[in-house]
Amino acid sequence: MKIIVCIKQVPDTTEIKLDPVTGTMIRDGVPSIMNPDDKGGLEMALALKDKYGAHVTVITMGPPQADDILREAFAMGADRAIHLSDRKFAGADTLATSNAIAGALRVLDYDLIITGRQAIDGDTAQVGPQIAEHLDLPQVTYVEDLQFDGEKTFTIRKSTEEGYQMLQVEGPCIVTVLATANKARYMSVRGIVEAYDREVEVWNYNNISVDEAKLGLNGSPTRVWKSFTKGAKAAGKVFEMEPEEAANLIIEKLKEKFII
Amino acid sequence: MDFSLSKKEILFLQMIRAFAEKEVKPLAAEVDEEERFPVETVEKMAKLGIMGIPFPVEYGGAGGNNVLYSMAVEELSRVCATTGVIVSAHTSLCASPIYEFGNEEQRKKYLPKLCSGEWIGAFGLTEPNAGTDASAQQTMAVLEDDHYVLNGSKIFITNAAYAHVYIVMAMTDKSQGTRGISAFIVERDFPGFSIGKKEKKMGIRGSATCELIFENCIVPKENLLGKVGEGFKIAMKTLDGGRMGIASQALGIAQGAMDETVKYVKERKQFGKAIGQFQNTQFQLADLQAKIQASRLLVRMAAWKKDMKQPYSVDSAQAKLFAAETAMEVTTKAVQFHGGYGYTREYPVERMMRDAKITEIYEGTSEVQRMVIAAALLK
Numbered sequence: 347m348k349i350i351v352c353i354k355q356v357p358d359t360t361e362i363k364l365d366p367v368t369g370t371m372i373r374d375g376v377p378s379i380m381n382p383d384d385k386g387g388l389e390m391a392l393a394l395k396d397k398y399g400a401h402v403t404v405i406t407m408g409p410p411q412a413d414d415i416l417r418e419a420f421a422m423g424a425d426r427a428i429h430l431s432d433r434k435f436a437g438a439d440t441l442a443t444s445n446a447i448a449g450a451l452r453v454l455d456y457d458l459i460i461t462g463r464q465a466i467d468g469d470t471a472q473v474g475p476q477i478a479e480h481l482d483l484p485q486v487t488y489v490e491d492l493q494f495d496g497e498k499t500f501t502i503r504k505s506t507e508e509g510y511q512m513l514q515v516e517g518p519c520i521v522t523v524l525a526t527a528n529k530a531r532y533m534s535v536r537g538i539v540e541a542y543d544r545e546v547e548v549w550n551y552n553n554i555s556v557d558e559a560k561l562g563l564n565g566s567p568t569r570v571w572k573s574f575t576k577g578a579k580a581a582g583k584v585f586e587m588e589p590e591e592a593a594n595l596i597i598e599k600l601k602e603k604f605i606i
Numbered sequence: 607m608d609f610s611l612s613k614k615e616i617l618f619l620q621m622i623r624a625f626a627e628k629e630v631k632p633l634a635a636e637v638d639e640e641e642r643f644p645v646e647t648v649e650k651m652a653k654l655g656i657m658g659i660p661f662p663v664e665y666g667g668a669g670g671n672n673v674l675y676s677m678a679v680e681e682l683s684r685v686c687a688t689t690g691v692i693v694s695a696h697t698s699l700c701a702s703p704i705y706e707f708g709n710e711e712q713r714k715k716y717l718p719k720l721c722s723g724e725w726i727g728a729f730g731l732t733e734p735n736a737g738t739d740a741s742a743q744q745t746m747a748v749l750e751d752d753h754y755v756l757n758g759s760k761i762f763i764t765n766a767a768y769a770h771v772y773i774v775m776a777m778t779d780k781s782q783g784t785r786g787i788s789a790f791i792v793e794r795d796f797p798g799f800s801i802g803k804k805e806k807k808m809g810i811r812g813s814a815t816c817e818l819i820f821e822n823c824i825v826p827k828e829n830l831l832g833k834v835g836e837g838f839k840i841a842m843k844t845l846d847g848g849r850m851g852i853a854s855q856a857l858g859i860a861q862g863a864m865d866e867t868v869k870y871v872k873e874r875k876q877f878g879k880a881i882g883q884f885q886n887t888q889f890q891l892a893d894l895q896a897k898i899q900a901s902r903l904l905v906r907m908a909a910w911k912k913d914m915k916q917p918y919s920v921d922s923a924q925a926k927l928f929a930a931e932t933a934m935e936v937t938t939k940a941v942q943f944h945g946g947y948g949y950t951r952e953y954p955v956e957r958m959m960r961d962a963k964i965t966e967i968y969e970g971t972s973e974v975q976r977m978v979i980a981a982a983l984l985k
Contacts, residue, residue, distance in 0.1 A: 414617075532621050533620075533621040534668070535621075535668035535678075536668040539670045
């Protein structure tokens, strides 16, 4: 089985501090990490590899320093790494990003494509589904478990707001995975020692056949109208009481504000 | 000169720190309290290759080096000194001498099992009457046909109860003094070998420190490590590496205590402000931090020299002397900064202070390190 995992380097948002005066994000010194949902996706692929002997390729689009997460993927057990890096890809919104990645995927063989559900820096959850549309592949989003029958069919547990759905899908297909689907493995020492001696294939515009107008800033219809920081809310009130009393108090307060 | 970490070292630190934080730290207090050898942690470390960091891939190692190994012992000890010494004794005192002094058969037989963590290693030199004076060995080894017969005992052996392989020193010719000592690779199930009483210790309480007993223990001739009479030399060279490991452990303990103290002095308020805002606190912390960083540079240099195959015996002694005494000072002051809370088991600094003390004692006391350093100075 051939599996391709799409991964992204993101700032570690748990480490981000806001400038108390301007309210903007202080990016300096914030470490970059492999996006947690993508790491869950990579773990899912590596678990399939452990069980069925799959070949796992990781692919990312990003600036040169995104190389670090491909090395991390090598150290976790990935077999091949592709880095889409070209100035023509820069400034891409989710659509242009998915165009570039789908372009690269068209050149590759796969039985299963895995992406993370969403990246913690943008939280759009759009790139995975967009890739599926570009490639005209069946897609299952919000995947928390995936079993393989050893031949062609995947049995998938998809998380929903109400609970979950069980689905059967034939490959090739795309799934977008939640970080909570598994506990991602640690890099192995040997994997780390060898990670920087292995080849990361750097692909540029010439490696993918995608119209330039669909890439980078040119291919991005998203326009940011305004960005702002929400003002801090006033401090809340804490009431300590028995649950029943508390329920009555909540109802009272909601009525007061004409919410119910 | 370049003091920056390589990309590989940064990636390694990322892994080992996450592992220490998530897998090792949550068990540290329990392992200490219950004097429990953390078998499950060793299994996890084995899976990741942490039990064979500096050895070549052809012997089942991770293909890393001593700098990475030293970083691993530091980071593990930062949260749990017991876990740090398990790795250090296993790697430096058992796998290392087999790799450095063993023949090809011995390397092929033992290293893959040790590096994969399937087997744990230990080392036996100290005896009831041979501590700092390690030459006063009383354990005897007599050659009979195709095997040696060992009689005697070893004490204070780290990992003893859980190890499968032991590097053991014994007298093959008493008339030759230190040149009459030979080294042997002893397996746990060799006839006549047994594990004696377990020590009740002040610190590193999760590491199983026991006595080794040899009663007509049969050791095949091919398990002689190096040549007859080379045992003392092998032991001393092995301890050079071991000291670098223990220096890394001491450094980790000191750093761990500093981490806890920095957190505490920012939170703890007395006289209307955080105690970290008092200059007395700041100046003391600054002095300690400078010593921790100095320890780190000494430790890294010793490890780097070993990797470069340069003489590093004195570097190792300096690193261990300074890092161990720094660990003792930092942990003692960390308890003081924590006040009454620091004296309780609610906070980890109390454990760290107990753990730190052993680093001034085992694998050569601080006095032995001073002997090594002074001897090189005055030769």
